Amino acid sequence: MPTLPLEQTAAASQPPAGDAVVFEDVVLAFDRATVLDGVSFRLARGETKAIFGVAGAGKSTILKLAMGLLKPDSGRIHALGEDITHMREQELFELRRKIGMVFQEGALFDSLTVRENVAFRLIEEGGIPEEQIERRVREALSFVELEHTIDMFPSELSGGMRRRVAIARAIIAQPELLLYDSPTGGLDPVTSTTIVELIVKQRDVYKTSSLLVTHRLQDAFTMASHRFDRKTNHMQPVASGGRNGIRMTFIVLREGKVIFDGDEYELAHSKDEYIREYIS
Amino acid sequence: MAAGDFLSRVEHISLADFAKGKVQSVQDYALLSLQALGNLFKRPLYVADMVQQADLIGFGSLRIVLAACFFTGAALALNSATTLGRFGALTVIGQLVSIGIVRELGPVLAGLVVAGRNASGMASELGSMVVTEQIDAMRALGTDPVKKLVTPRVVSTIFMMFFLTILGDLLGLIGGNIVASGLLGLDSHEYWSSAWQILVFSDVFMGLTKPIVFGFIIATVGCYYGLTTKGGTQGVGRATTEAVVAAMILIIAVDVVVTRLLMVVFGL
Numbered sequence A: 001m002p003t004l005p006l007e008q009t010a011a012a013s014q015p016p017a018g019d020a021v022v023f024e025d026v027v028l029a030f031d032r033a034t035v036l037d038g039v040s041f042r043l044a045r046g047e048t049k050a051i052f053g054v055a056g057a058g059k060s061t062i063l064k065l066a067m068g069l070l071k072p073d074s075g076r077i078h079a080l081g082e083d084i085t086h087m088r089e090q091e092l093f094e095l096r097r098k099i100g101m102v103f104q105e106g107a108l109f110d111s112l113t114v115r116e117n118v119a120f121r122l123i124e125e126g127g128i129p130e131e132q133i134e135r136r137v138r139e140a141l142s143f144v145e146l147e148h149t150i151d152m153f154p155s156e157l158s159g160g161m162r163r164r165v166a167i168a169r170a171i172i173a174q175p176e177l178l179l180y181d182s183p184t185g186g187l188d189p190v191t192s193t194t195i196v197e198l199i200v201k202q203r204d205v206y207k208t209s210s211l212l213v214t215h216r217l218q219d220a221f222t223m224a225s226h227r228f229d230r231k232t233n234h235m236q237p238v239a240s241g242g243r244n245g246i247r248m249t250f251i252v253l254r255e256g257k258v259i260f261d262g263d264e265y266e267l268a269h270s271k272d273e274y275i276r277e278y279i280s
Numbered sequence B: 001m002a003a004g005d006f007l008s009r010v011e012h013i014s015l016a017d018f019a020k021g022k023v024q025s026v027q028d029y030a031l032l033s034l035q036a037l038g039n040l041f042k043r044p045l046y047v048a049d050m051v052q053q054a055d056l057i058g059f060g061s062l063r064i065v066l067a068a069c070f071f072t073g074a075a076l077a078l079n080s081a082t083t084l085g086r087f088g089a090l091t092v093i094g095q096l097v098s099i100g101i102v103r104e105l106g107p108v109l110a111g112l113v114v115a116g117r118n119a120s121g122m123a124s125e126l127g128s129m130v131v132t133e134q135i136d137a138m139r140a141l142g143t144d145p146v147k148k149l150v151t152p153r154v155v156s157t158i159f160m161m162f163f164l165t166i167l168g169d170l171l172g173l174i175g176g177n178i179v180a181s182g183l184l185g186l187d188s189h190e191y192w193s194s195a196w197q198i199l200v201f202s203d204v205f206m207g208l209t210k211p212i213v214f215g216f217i218i219a220t221v222g223c224y225y226g227l228t229t230k231g232g233t234q235g236v237g238r239a240t241t242e243a244v245v246a247a248m249i250l251i252i253a254v255d256v257v258v259t260r261l262l263m264v265v266f267g268l
Helices: A007-011 A060-067 A089-096 A114-126 A132-142 A159-171 A187-205 A215-226 A264-268 A273-279 B002-040 B047-086 B088-129 B136-139 B145-183 B190-197 B203-226 B232-268
Strands: A019-030 A033-044 A048-052 A074-079 A099-102 A175-180 A209-213 A228-229 A234-237 A248-254 A257-262
Touching: A019 A060, A019 A209, A033 A060, A033 A074, A033 A209, A048 A060, A048 A215, A060 A074, A060 A175, A060 A209, A089 B136, A099 A159, A099 A234, A099 B136, A114 A159, A114 A248, A132 A187, A159 A187, A187 A209, A187 A215, A187 A228, A187 A234, A209 A234, A215 A228, A215 A248, A215 A257, A215 A264, A248 A273, A257 A264, A257 B203, A264 A273, B002 B145, B002 B203, B047 B088, B047 B145, B088 B136, B088 B145, B088 B190, B088 B203, B088 B232, B136 B145, B145 B203, B203 B232
Parallel strands: A048 A209, A048 A248, A099 A175, A175 A209
Antiparallel strands: A019 A033, A019 A074, A228 A234, A248 A257
């Protein structure tokens, strides 16, 4: 792994106090089918929360609600201290500049090159000099080790590379909140580990608050039990039983409801039969 | 009897839902159209996207619009010749082709051809972006997809439809001239002078107002069906077909309305 290009800025990164995301009794239905039924949870600043659940449990819906891409039928949602429940789309565009999202399949713009994809947010903001955009694009791509793909189109990249470019696109503006929608879904174990390492790196270096949807329990447990070591530029396991400053929690969804919200120790020792079966 | 009651209730509910769905669609379409126009007064304007779309829509459709208008002009001259010949009025064939092409056939043909080619293209392109979450990604990146994707398409389609229709009209008249002078033995100069002299301001105004309206219909309908795509790749195919059908029907129906309105305005 190459050295971190943004280490100077990262050294000062400390999450501000308060909650990054708050869901209060959120209900959402599509075509009379209830997807979320009274979901409540808090994501503290600097914390990473993994969302588990079977397919169709409403995991991705939670991310889209947190981003304001969907509106709840009832309940309240706060993101980065602002009530976004009834916020208008134009106001949300401003807030979304502080939030990064990695979509399930990357959702890269297929008619744009990797450079244009990663630079999209900066170009749209306008007023940023060309050289600065180029430097930041290269930094973000270097973070995900894909600087050599800068002139390629998404169709020329593998599935894992597309996810990594999507991560670069999400982090280029150094967001305060990151939303990952199944970033390792459908990838081989080696590529999955690379993606997990990037998420851990983002968490530990930039202290970014994150919501992570995943089907892969082992990925989330790896994140909970590893820290990013800036000397070796790799993640390293923390001492057994120690947390070493890692702020990671989990929620489990079942039929639109949160049936568990706690840390990995509580999850591993849960008496709930469904959860025990789910994590076994 | 109970089963009958149940079925009638189901039918009643589904009809109500159907009607509600249609009203909702019209409302959404109207909002999208207004938003697309409103964005013209907000920055950024995405001029580069407009130029790119103008190239795709305008130059991409040029050949087919010109061919359609040319052969229609020729066919119009051929068909008219039979009737006009009976009354010994073959010399007015230029006037007939000119009025027919400039006021009606040029704009409608260009509209239908561009709708077939571009409403489908817009619906499939935006539909694919919807099902691959690119539209959501754009919103998540703080960019308004209507401003970035719809407004440039609307502006470019209106702009290019205007010029495509002018060129289509010219090719239609050339097609009529080739038939008139080549097959019917009429003097080419006489054809062009009669074709030119018959046209008055209201004819040209009518012929150049329609492509603006049709361009707006093509782009907004194509984008609306694209942005409301549901159901994966199959949904993209459905949206594409529906966009073309809706755009063509609207063009033909609106043509009647615009023609009548302008006739009232000009006291024709």
